[in-house]
Amino acid sequence: MRTSTLAGLMALAASSTTAQFVNTTAPFALLVLSQNETYNGTTISPCHEGAAIEGLCIGTKLGSPPPAFVQTYTQNYSASATVDPTIGVVGYLIFDLPVSGLNESSPMSFAYNPSSNVAVPLFEPSESGQEVAFHEDQLFIPSFTNDQVTPPTFEENVFDRWYICNTNVGYNYITVAWALGDAAPQNPSCVKASIRRVFV
Numbered sequence: 001m002r003t004s005t006l007a008g009l010m011a012l013a014a015s016s017t018t019a020q021f022v023n024t025t026a027p028f029a030l031l032v033l034s035q036n037e038t039y040n041g042t043t044i045s046p047c048h049e050g051a052a053i054e055g056l057c058i059g060t061k062l063g064s065p066p067p068a069f070v071q072t073y074t075q076n077y078s079a080s081a082t083v084d085p086t087i088g089v090v091g092y093l094i095f096d097l098p099v100s101g102l103n104e105s106s107p108m109s110f111a112y113n114p115s116s117n118v119a120v121p122l123f124e125p126s127e128s129g130q131e132v133a134f135h136e137d138q139l140f141i142p143s144f145t146n147d148q149v150t151p152p153t154f155e156e157n158v159f160d161r162w163y164i165c166n167t168n169v170g171y172n173y174i175t176v177a178w179a180l181g182d183a184a185p186q187n188p189s190c191v192k193a194s195i196r197r198v199f200v
């Protein structure tokens with residue numbers, strides 16, 4: 001039992017250190033879908049939260065006529081990726097931060113506040129970030145552990161716990177946010193949303 005747990009851990013460590021997301025998708029815009037008409041159909045636009053740190057702010061609506069400029073993103077995924085039927089394609093959500101004529105690959109990761117159940121996604125130059133999954137062009141967060149049973153079990157799943165909220169991880173903005181766990185976000189401004197990609 002102990003040996004198999006150790007072997008499992010070592011296999012997991014080996015797979016996570018070799019999980020490099022070096023292939024890149026074509027660029028796509030990110031769109032908010034929501035029952036709330038204020039946010040439904042708006043694009044997601046990077047906004048300054050700190051030095052080389054961008055939030056995922058609400059941009060213009062992708063209506064007609066379409067806006068002159070729509071920010072695009074890519075997903076980096078594993079060169080050996082096979083499409084998992086439950087999870088879709090796992091990888092990083094990337095914003096190319098322009099820095100003096102070059103791009104700094106900035107994967108999305110979450111900023112956590114221990115006193116809140118609302119995490120805020122940020123783009124920041126790094127070699128690693130939060131694993132995300134696109135399944136039929138909808139953005140999910142993959143999960144591999146279910147801790148709602150005792151003892152926790154290995155369970156592949158994807159979650160859509162995206163919201164649009166007034167957040168402050170540097171500035172007050174209307175941004176994409178993520179509810180930790182399956183409770184409603186404690187931030188009263190949060191409105192449920194989903195995130196879709198649209199290839200441009």
Ligand SMILES: *[C@@H]1O[C@H](CO)[C@@H](O)[C@H](O)[C@H]1NC(C)=O
Pocket residue numbers: 021022023024076092094105106107126127128
């Ligand atoms: C994403 O992929 C591109 C192209 O392979 C690479 O230049 C970049 O460093 C990658 N970014 C991350 C965060 O892995």
Ligand SMILES: *[C@@H]1O[C@H](CO)[C@@H](O)[C@H](O)[C@H]1NC(C)=O
Pocket residue numbers: 033034035036037040041
């Ligand atoms: C949201 O926008 C989409 C098209 O962008 C539309 O199909 C859908 O009906 C809208 N939903 C609501 C609740 O307005």
Ligand SMILES: *[C@@H]1O[C@H](CO)[C@@H](O)[C@H](O)[C@H]1NC(C)=O
Pocket residue numbers: 036037038039189191
């Ligand atoms: C939509 O969201 C806006 C901004 O949070 C809010 O003022 C408005 O009341 C919401 N509309 C509905 C129908 O919930």
Ligand SMILES: *[C@@H]1O[C@H](CO)[C@@H](O)[C@H](O)[C@H]1NC(C)=O
Pocket residue numbers: 023078079080081082
């Ligand atoms: C990753 O990119 C390489 C080089 O372009 C290509 O041969 C390979 O098929 C790609 N892998 C996937 C899973 O798309």
Ligand SMILES: *[C@@H]1O[C@H](CO)[C@@H](O)[C@H](O)[C@H]1NC(C)=O
Pocket residue numbers: 027072096101102103
């Ligand atoms: C930087 O990324 C943008 C897309 O976000 C692309 O159009 C541009 O060519 C890239 N610039 C360089 C120098 O790679």
